[in-house]
Amino acid sequence: MAEFSNHTPPKYITIKDRSDDQQDEAEQELQTALESKAKYIIIEPHLVGELTVRWIKVGNFFHKVSVVSGVIALAVMYTKSDKLFIYLPFATTSILSAGLYALSSNDPCCKYQVEISMKNIEKLPLHNLSSSSPVILVRRDDTRRKWLQNIVAVTSGGLSLWRLYHWFYNL
Template sequence: MVDEAGDRDDSANVAIIREVYDSENAHETFECELERALEAECSLIVIEPSKLGDETSRWIAVGNCLHKTAALSGFASVVTGLIWGDRPYICGALGFTSVITCGLYTVSWQFDPCCQYQVETDTSKLPHVELLAVLGPSSPTFLVRKDDRRRKILHTTITLMALGISTWRLYQAFK
């Protein structure tokens, strides 16, 4: 069941997905509750069912990995393209990696409401620490909503720069 606590403004709402197995389709019910909480843009989502929490954590980790790969390989492509103008294959390979991972992120994760959340493992950083007393002995997964616009702009800009420099270096090499 999704419980919304806190103030009624959008910055303070919390969703708790309780681990209550009241039917044979409980896992599907948990997934529906998570979808509703993501669409409601809750600032904190507490997921008590461990299976759903693990699946969601892995999904977020894959998106984070794609973002970091796009940004780091793009940055490395730009640096190697500027430093080693005579080695376009290094710059080109890194630029290609950045373009592919940025494209995968854009197609698969950008429009997913889950990409705006990060898993928080340090409970002292949670916005609603008083909720921990209500949760009980389980070890839930905590999702905290983060603004990811700057992150998307960063990796897209770096990828476009890497694509430009890689293309230029490859053009110079084959000219």
């Protein structure tokens, strides 16, 4: 593993392939690498890489569900404001998905995405690896992504509750 200090995040960290009985050590090394805030993390062990990719995909799924369902709820509210039974479930889904995403936001893995750009991958020192298909993670700023998700979720949820309140009040 590459050496790094607490002050300046390293450009990349490589987690080397180990035997199956050292899987816990590789996972601990990954956790340390994630906390170091390295720009790139290269994961050689197949199982560790696969589990990390799955975890990132789950976070991406919750983010996308939150944004898409919130936008659908807002669009239905705007076009058919009397159809509470249509937009209320979408707004609820948006709020719940944003909440689930927020619960995982303390995990340092949520700051990383799987790198798919060959232009960026070619710049990394992959020639020393023993694995032919490592997982490469890139650290990305997710501030805008979180703002978008939270604004859409809170707006759709808040407007739905406001309309639900008026619907009950006018009965």
